[in-house]
Each structure stands twice: as structure tokens, then as C-alpha cells.
Amino acid sequence: MDLILMQLFNGLSVSSILLLAALGLAITFGLMGIINMAHGEFIMIGAYTAYVVQNVWKSVFPESSSDIYFLLEMIAAFFVTAIVGLILERLIIRHLYGRALDSLLVTWGISLVLQQAVRSIFGPANVSVSAPAFLDKNIQVTGMFAMSGKRLFILALAVVCCTLIALMMYKTKQGRNIRAAMQNRDMAASLGVNTAKCDMITFAVGSGFAGIAGCAITFLGPIGPTIGQSYIVDAFMTVVVGGVGKIIGCITGATIIGVGGPTFEFFTSASLGKVMIFIVVIIILQFKPKGIFSMHSRALDD
Amino acid sequence: MDKAMLELDEITAAYSGSKVLFGVDIAARKGEITCLVGRNGVGKSTTMKAIMGLVKTPSGDIRVDGQSIFSLPSYARAKAGIGYVPQGREIFPQLTVKENILLGMEANPKVKEIPDHIFETFPILKEFLERRGGDLSGGQQQQLAIARAVVSEPKVLILDEPTEGIQPSVIQEIGRVITRLKKDMAILMVEQYLEFVLEVSDRCYVMEKGRISMSGKTGELDKDRLQQLLSM
Numbered sequence: 435m436d437l438i439l440m441q442l443f444n445g446l447s448v449s450s451i452l453l454l455a456a457l458g459l460a461i462t463f464g465l466m467g468i469i470n471m472a473h474g475e476f477i478m479i480g481a482y483t484a485y486v487v488q489n490v491w492k493s494v495f496p497e498s499s500s501d502i503y504f505l506l507e508m509i510a511a512f513f514v515t516a517i518v519g520l521i522l523e524r525l526i527i528r529h530l531y532g533r534a535l536d537s538l539l540v541t542w543g544i545s546l547v548l549q550q551a552v553r554s555i556f557g558p559a560n561v562s563v564s565a566p567a568f569l570d571k572n573i574q575v576t577g578m579f580a581m582s583g584k585r586l587f588i589l590a591l592a593v594v595c596c597t598l599i600a601l602m603m604y605k606t607k608q609g610r611n612i613r614a615a616m617q618n619r620d621m622a623a624s625l626g627v628n629t630a631k632c633d634m635i636t637f638a639v640g641s642g643f644a645g646i647a648g649c650a651i652t653f654l655g656p657i658g659p660t661i662g663q664s665y666i667v668d669a670f671m672t673v674v675v676g677g678v679g680k681i682i683g684c685i686t687g688a689t690i691i692g693v694g695g696p697t698f699e700f701f702t703s704a705s706l707g708k709v710m711i712f713i714v715v716i717i718i719l720q721f722k723p724k725g726i727f728s729m730h731s732r733a734l735d736d
Numbered sequence: 737m738d739k740a741m742l743e744l745d746e747i748t749a750a751y752s753g754s755k756v757l758f759g760v761d762i763a764a765r766k767g768e769i770t771c772l773v774g775r776n777g778v779g780k781s782t783t784m785k786a787i788m789g790l791v792k793t794p795s796g797d798i799r800v801d802g803q804s805i806f807s808l809p810s811y812a813r814a815k816a817g818i819g820y821v822p823q824g825r826e827i828f829p830q831l832t833v834k835e836n837i838l839l840g841m842e843a844n845p846k847v848k849e850i851p852d853h854i855f856e857t858f859p860i861l862k863e864f865l866e867r868r869g870g871d872l873s874g875g876q877q878q879q880l881a882i883a884r885a886v887v888s889e890p891k892v893l894i895l896d897e898p899t900e901g902i903q904p905s906v907i908q909e910i911g912r913v914i915t916r917l918k919k920d921m922a923i924l925m926v927e928q929y930l931e932f933v934l935e936v937s938d939r940c941y942v943m944e945k946g947r948i949s950m951s952g953k954t955g956e957l958d959k960d961r962l963q964q965l966l967s968m
Contacts (some may be wrong), residue, residue, distance in 0.1 A: 607838075614828050614839050624788050625813035626843030626885065726902040 436578040441700055442693065447585035449692025450592035451654075453685060454647035456672035457666045460538055460684045463673055466616070466633065468527055469538040473669065474662025475548040476641045479518055480511035480648025481657040482552055484563050487511075500648070504566045504653075511649035512642040519641025520719035523634055553659045563652035584653045585608070591650055595643060600681050602639070612636050668695075675715055677725025686726050690714070739802070741766045742818075742892040742920035747796035747905075749779070749786045756782045758946040759796070764807050764892065764939075767846075771927045771933045771954070773966060774943035780926040781823050784856070784896045785941070787819050796961075801891050815844040816832040819885030823896040825877045829870025833861055833880055836869050847888055848942035854883050857913055875906035882910070886917060893917060895925040899932055911936045930955060930966055942966075 455477055462470045482610030484507040491503040522544065530537040569583040603609040614622040615632040623629045647665070651657060668691055676687025694714060720724065740763035749757040756779045757818045764770040772780050784793045787798060789810040795842070798806045805813045819840075828836055837854065841847045855862040860938060864872060870879060885893060895914070899907045907929075914923055915936055927933045933940065933954070940957055942950040942965050950957070951963065 504907045610835055610838065611829070611842065613831060614835075617827055617828045617830055620788075620790050620810070621822065621828070622839070623810035624790065624820040624822070625816055625839050626811050627839065628809075628886065630809075 436576055437584055438507040438627070439575070439579045441697055443579070443581055443585070445693030445696045446475065447582075447589060447687070447692075448696055449688040449695045450585075450589045451647060451650060451665070452668055452672050452692045453592045453688035454588075454595060454650055455644060455669040456676075456684050456688055457595060457681075458640035458643040458647070459669050460673045460676070460678060460681070461643075463670070463678070466636060467532060467534055467537075468530060468637075469537060469541065469572030470527075471542040471666065472522070473541075473641075473644055474664075475545045476515050476644035476662070476671060477651065477665055478552060478659065478662040480515045480645030481554060481563075481661055482561075482648075482693070483507070483511040483514040483645065484649040484652045485556075485657065488563050501566045501568055507563070507652075508646060508649045509523050510656055511645040513645075516638040516642030517647025519644075520634060520638040522641075523637040527637060528630070528633060546690040549659045549662075550632050556659070558659065560656035560658040565653040569653065588650045588653065593644060596681055596685065599639075599643070603681075608632075608635065610626075620683070635727060673725075675718055675725055677722070677727040680727045683725055684725035685711040688719075740764060741801055742894075742924060743797075743799040744783070744787070745797040746797070747783070747793055747798065749782050749791045749793050751782075751791065757786065757793075757945055760786075760946070760948055762924065762941055764924040766891075766920075767918055767935050768924045768938040769923045769925060770917050770939045770941065771937035772924065772941045772943060773928070773930070773933055773962075775966060776928075778943045779946040780943055781813075781896055784820070784822070784894055784924075784926055787813075787818065787894055803914075811842075814888075817843075817891035818889035819843070819888060819893045821881045821893070821895040821898060822883045823900065823926075825874075825881040826916065827869035827872070827877045827880055827884075829868065830865075831869055832854065832866050833869055833872070834865045836880055836884050837861070837887055839905075840887040842888070843889035843890070844885055850887060854887055857916075858883050875902050877907065882913065886921075890924045892924065895923070897926055897928060899927065899929045907932060920965055928966075930963070933961050 458476065459470065459473050461472065462468050487503060487507045487510045526540060526544065530540060563628055565584055569587050571583045572580040573583065573586065574580045603613060611622065611627045612632050615627055615629045619629055651661065672684065672687035672691055676683030691711060695707060695711045698710040702710065742764040744760055744762040746759045746761060746885060748759055749756055760783055762772065772783060774780050782791055786793045789808065797804055800816050800818060803816065805816045808816065837850055860876055861880060861883055869877065869880060898910050909931065916925065937954045940951060940954045941948050942962065944965065
């Protein structure tokens with residue numbers, strides 16, 4: 435029983451990181467039709483932002499504990515990544531709307547450039563960010579099963595981010611404009627919606643959430659310039675399985691892949707577990723080619 | 737009455753290289769319903785899209801209330817005072833009726849909430865405010881599309897085949913609504929349904945192969961020639 439609970443909890447914690455990584459991707463890939471291979475590098479940028487904030491904070495206030503600045507790290511990670519996303523959108527991505535395959539190639543190139551840039555600045559070795567001390571505690575549930583504070587925190591963070599995105603998309607004027615532009619671009623523009631501005635904001639926000647994912651990853655272990663690579667494939671799978679355009683799809687996709695992966699690995703081996711989760715994905719896509727929760731969007735209609 | 741609210745000057749338009757409009761001149765005045773008629777494929781809808789900035793218009797000029805909007809992007813044209821009811825209505829299917837109307841208000845920041853007259857004109861919409869646009873029937877969607885276009889109090893309302901695929905009683909209703917609206921705005925309407933055109937319009941333009949071939953006050957037009965120009 436403990437073992438099952440532990441497995442489930444670990445799975446959910448993987449899911450929550452995937453969810454954070456995929457939220458941004460669901461927006462840029464799902465709604466805008468851009469296959470953004472550089473999304474993993476946005477995660478990496480968020481992680482390194484946290485690292486920089488930590489070092490600056492430690493050099494300015496050497497006495498203070500890490501409990502305070504992790505919030506700052508997270509906010510900085512969001513904004514720095516959002517700004518990088520914004521710049522990329524203005525310079526490159528906006529010329530690629532409606533050209534999914536070109537966007538794949540171009541953003542892959544961008545991802546290599548970003549990786550090398552970080553390698554040049556910070557060196558190829560992994561760096562680590564110390565998580566706030568109060569997250570080091572574990573919550574003992576039963577004899578053998580304990581929930582790590584860090585993983586619980588990331589789970590909560592994922593819930594908060596999902597709620598924020600849902601509020602933004604469904605309760606604000608900007609969100610309404612974004613949804614309209616995604617459903618029917620020409621019509622939205624004909625009603626006075628500045629669709630180029632919508633694209634820009636959407637892309638920046640999507641990138642920003644990747645930054646938060648990156649910041650969360652620093653709590654779990656050391657980070658390196660290629661950290662984004664290990665999340666990008668699973669994040670894409672999450673979006674494809676869950677279906678685009680709906681947050682519930684993202685949550686479902688992340689849960690299936692996050693819980694399924696470690697569970698299969700537990701019962702078989704690491705590589706066989708990976709194979710099995712891919713088989714599950716293939717089977718799901720056979721019956722639900724547009725993902726479990728699909729919605730008509732611009733990207734799918736044309 | 738004298739000054740045209742919407743003027744098209746020698747507009748040309750092209751889809752990826754192939755020209756569709758060859759210099760179209762149209763003027764629509766406030767207080768009048770101006771109709772653009774013609775057979776299928778002569779460029780009527782393209783003219784509407786050209787007004788909205790949704791197709792490439794290599795040359796010409798478009799003015800709203802004397803101001804050129806020719807070089808503006810679509811959203812700025814909407815803000816300049818054009819309300820657009822496209823062919824096929826193009827309601828946002830996943831958005832609620834209310835959200836669809838609220839989107840129409842994007843074009844005019846002065847309109848802060850949905851004015852009551854919208855629901856007086858289209859009582860059905862008030863009932864279905866929280867329903868998704870895609871769940872409405874064709875006639876209801878058409879009413880929603882008109883409501884969405886006029887909620888921003890535009891200077892010009894352009895409608896592309898508002899009677900297409902709609903039952904006669906709703907067509908009558910739409911006729912009444914736009915006849916009432918013409919005192920506040922210029923109305924330009926593309927229409928195939930000749931009876932409806934003759935009934936509601938004040939002025940007519942007939943289009944053939946991307947050009948205006950005949951125009952004038954509806955009452956003074958040669959009906960037989962009109963019939964002949966429009967028959968297949």
C-alpha cells in the first residue's frame with residue numbers, strides 16, 4: 435500500500451513539473467501552431483535566472499537565508515523568460531505563423547544558440563540552486579511513505595499556475611481576445627482585436643510559464659545548459675495526448691505521462707518503462723488523434 | 737445625406753497574384769441601404785474583405801467619413817468605425833453569446849457595457865447569453881453577428897449575404913432591423929436574394945467580373961436588365 439502511494443505521489447510530482455513545462459507549450463504549440471523546440475531552453479533560462487538571482491542575493495545579503503529569495507527567483511524567472519520569449523517572437527517567430535515545419539527547424543536552431551550562449555556564460559558544468567530550507571522537511575504520512583516538501587511545493591505551484599492561466603484566459607478581456615484570435619483570426623481582427631499584440635502577449639506568457647517550470651526544477655537538483663532537452667519531448671507528448679486548447683487536456687496529459695512513466699518503470703525497467711508509455715501514447719492517439727480533449731482551433735482547422 | 741460615409745475609390749484586389757477586382761468605386765451614405773449585387777464569383781465578397789483589409793489591395797483608396805483607412809490593418813479599420821457581418825456569420829463557436837458581443841465592443845472603447853437596445857432589437861440573444869455561439873441556430877447566429885457588429889456603434893455597417901441559409905421569417909426580421917439601423921449608420925450589403933434587395937435597398941450597385949457595371953437608385957433601376965444581369 436505504501437509503495438503504491440509513494441509511486442502515485444512521485445508520479446504526480448513528475449506530472450506537476452510536466453504540467454508546468456507543458457502549460458506554456460500548450461499555448462504556443464496548441465493555440466498558435468508553432469512547434470517551439472526552444473521551449474526547453476526557456477525552461478533552462480528560467481533555471482539559470484534562479485541561479486543568477488541566488489548568487490546576486492547571496493553576494494548582496496550574505497547573512498540572509500534562502501527562504502526569502504525563492505519567491506524573487508520565481509518572479510524573475512517568469513519575467514526574464516517572458517522577455518526572451520517576447521524578443522524572439524518579435525524578431526523571428528511572428529514570421530513563422532502557419533508554417534509549423536519551418537518553425538520546428540528555426541526554433542531548433544534557436545535552442546542550440548541559447549544552449550551555447552548559456553554554456554559560454556556559465557560554463558558547461560552543472561550548477562545548483564539551494565532550495566528554501568523549509569522545503570527540505572518531509573511530511574511523514576504512514577510508516578514508509580513520506581511526501582517531500584519540495585515536491586509538494588511544486589505540486590501546489592502547478593495548481594496555482596493552472597488557476598492563473600485559467601483566470602487569465604477565461605476571466606479577462608485580454609484572455610477573451612486571445613481565445614477569439616485563436617478561433618478565428620480574421621474575424622477577431624475585423625472586430626477591432628489587435629491580433630499581432632495578442633500573439634505577442636500569448637507567446638510571452640507561454641514562455642514565462644516555462645521559466646517558472648525551470649525555476650521549480652532547480653529545487654530538485656543541479657541544472658546544466660542541456661536541462662531543457664530532458665523535458666521538451668515529454669512536454670510535447672503531454673500537449674499532444676491531452677489535446678490542444680484546453681487546460682484540462684494539459685492536466686490529463688501530464689497526469690497520464692507523469693504517473694504512467696514512473697509506474698511502468700517501477701514494474702519493468704527504465705528503458706522498457708519508456709517504451710511502454712510511448713505505446714500508451716500511440717494507442718491513445720489511434721483513437722483520439724486530436725488528443726483526449728480536443729477543441730477546434732486555428733492551428734487544427736487549416 | 738449628401739456626403740458618403742464609406743467611399744471606395746478604384747479598388748483593386750488580388751488573391752496570391754490573380755486579380756479579382758479591377759477598380760471598384762462604391763459610395764455608401766448614412767440613411768441609405770446600399771446593395772451590392774451580382775452573380776457568384778464576380779468579387780462581391782472580395783469587395784467586403786477589401787474594405788475590412790482581409791485581402792491584398794494593391795491600389796485604390798478607401799475612406800470612412802472622409803478619412804482614408806486604406807493603409808490601416810484590419811483591427812484599426814474596425815476602430816475607425818466599420819462593423820462587419822461576414823458571409824457565413826463567423827460567430828466564435830467556443831465563446832458564449834455574451835463573449836461574442838463583448839468582442840464586438842473592442843472596436844469602440846467608449847462602449848463599456850452591452851447597451852439595452854441590443855437586447856430590445858434581438859430579444860433572443862438575452863435569453864441565450866451564456867450559451868456557446870456554436871450552439872445557436874443559423875438565424876440566431878446571424879442576429880448575433882449583426883448585434884456584434886453594431887454594438888460598437890459603427891459609422892458603416894457592411895453585411896455579406898445576411899439572408900443566406902435563413903428562414904423567411906428571420907429574413908423579414910433582419911430587413912426590419914437594418915432599415916431601422918440606417919438612420920444611424922451607412923449600410924452596405926452584399927445580397928443575392930433579389931426580392932429582398934428590391935424591398936430594403938435605396939441604392940444598388942451591380943457587379944460583373946470585378947467591375948461595377950450598373951448603379952443607381954433602386955427605384956430607378958431597369959428591373960428587367962437587373963434580372964437579366966443576375967440570372968444564371
